[in-house]
Amino acid sequence: MSLSRIKHVRAFVARGAGADYHDQGAGHWIDDHIATPMSRYPEYRQSRQSFGINVLGTLVVEIEAEDGTIGFAVTTGGEPAAYIVEKHLARFLEGRSPVEVEKIWDQMYFSTQYYGRKGLVVNAISGVDLALWDLLGKLRGEPVYHMLGGAVRDELQFYATGARPDVAKELGFIGGKLPLHHGPAEGLEGLEKNIALLADMRSKCGDDFWLMCDCWMALDLDYATRLAHRAWNECGLKWIEEALSPDDYWAYAELRKKAPPGLLVTTGEHEATRWGFRMLIDMGCCDIIQPDVGWCGGVTELIKIANYADSRGVMMIPHGSSVYSYHFVITRHNSPFAEFLMMHPGPTEVVPMFAPQLLGEPVPQNGRIRVSALDKPGFGVELNADVPLHRPYTH
Ligand SMILES: C[C@H](O)[C@H](O)[C@@H](O)[C@@H](O)C(=O)O
Numbered sequence: 001m002s003l004s005r006i007k008h009v010r011a012f013v014a015r016g017a018g019a020d021y022h023d024q025g026a027g028h029w030i031d032d033h034i035a036t037p038m039s040r041y042p043e044y045r046q047s048r049q050s051f052g053i054n055v056l057g058t059l060v061v062e063i064e065a066e067d068g069t070i071g072f073a074v075t076t077g078g079e080p081a082a083y084i085v086e087k088h089l090a091r092f093l094e095g096r097s098p099v100e101v102e103k104i105w106d107q108m109y110f111s112t113q114y115y116g117r118k119g120l121v122v123n124a125i126s127g128v129d130l131a132l133w134d135l136l137g138k139l140r141g142e143p144v145y146h147m148l149g150g151a152v153r154d155e156l157q158f159y160a161t162g163a164r165p166d167v168a169k170e171l172g173f174i175g176g177k178l179p180l181h182h183g184p185a186e187g188l189e190g191l192e193k194n195i196a197l198l199a200d201m202r203s204k205c206g207d208d209f210w211l212m213c214d215c216w217m218a219l220d221l222d223y224a225t226r227l228a229h230r231a232w233n234e235c236g237l238k239w240i241e242e243a244l245s246p247d248d249y250w251a252y253a254e255l256r257k258k259a260p261p262g263l264l265v266t267t268g269e270h271e272a273t274r275w276g277f278r279m280l281i282d283m284g285c286c287d288i289i290q291p292d293v294g295w296c297g298g299v300t301e302l303i304k305i306a307n308y309a310d311s312r313g314v315m316m317i318p319h320g321s322s323v324y325s326y327h328f329v330i331t332r333h334n335s336p337f338a339e340f341l342m343m344h345p346g347p348t349e350v351v352p353m354f355a356p357q358l359l360g361e362p363v364p365q366n367g368r369i370r371v372s373a374l375d376k377p378g379f380g381v382e383l384n385a386d387v388p389l390h391r392p393y394t395h
């Protein structure tokens, strides 16, 4: 049985939220004085957009088969990623069978290894890989999660990331993850403000609701250790996320040793490939790895990452990436819940994570999504034709 071969690969850029979810309008919680490595510069403290967090925009990858079927995917990458897809990666797909996901991934990765390995290049590879799995599912008439081994549970349960864990609790989520607002450059005063916010949220959410803190690479080991102990003792924090630079495996290993027993240390959304996550796991950097399937290498690589984590008893909870992680999480025992990024500006209501780019994107009801919501071919979503697309390069 042969499937229709790949005829065209096309890369587009879309602006305005979607997969580049930091690309929001003014007044959004996600750009409100959130601590980052750039917070050491006062001029870049109030807004992450001021230093360029949304500079790339969304990469849209389309893969068209000879029979006209089109698989697509969206991820963060914009125009530079479109260049890599059109001028470098497309040659490994056109004319090939869409079944060859492993061989195509291998050729995309090792042909770009001399200038890639992580970041933008692996985002581009991930976008192509996700579009290929979408095409495969559409050609076979089955959802991606079927091709990954089928569901191990009847529904997905979510924690919510955003400025309002108290609202997340009311909406039925199992936990709420707050962004950290003040980094080391704001000293003890900033630390006290961080703790005060966490304590306020703990009082509003009650003692049993999961409360987490996302530090977006902003801290040093000393500050992270102090924050970990204060937030655990005073606010019952469940995990401290991405406290340090993704490259500082050594500091993560130290933080995990210094953190209070019971507080989980998590990271990984800016890590890539099986080799990067093996480093995090083998060096004892974290209790939960959080790859983003649109940034770590796609589904084909996430299979390897997740299986390595599973063999070492490490939970794999993907960074919020809409349907692209849902179809994976539902098939894995060591992924018992998932992240839902609250993209409403408040956030006081649930809106699709990659709005407005994906039509048919399922959203949690009472903090859950039934597996039946995933029962459509591929990733089960279509590109919103009302979203303007720009194709900056061809080949
Ligand atoms: C809320 C965080 O600052 C990031 O914006 C968020 O996208 C990411 O770190 C996450 O874990 O969702």
Ligand SMILES: [Mg+2]
Pocket: 214, 216, 241, 242, 269, 319
């Ligand atoms: Mg995070």
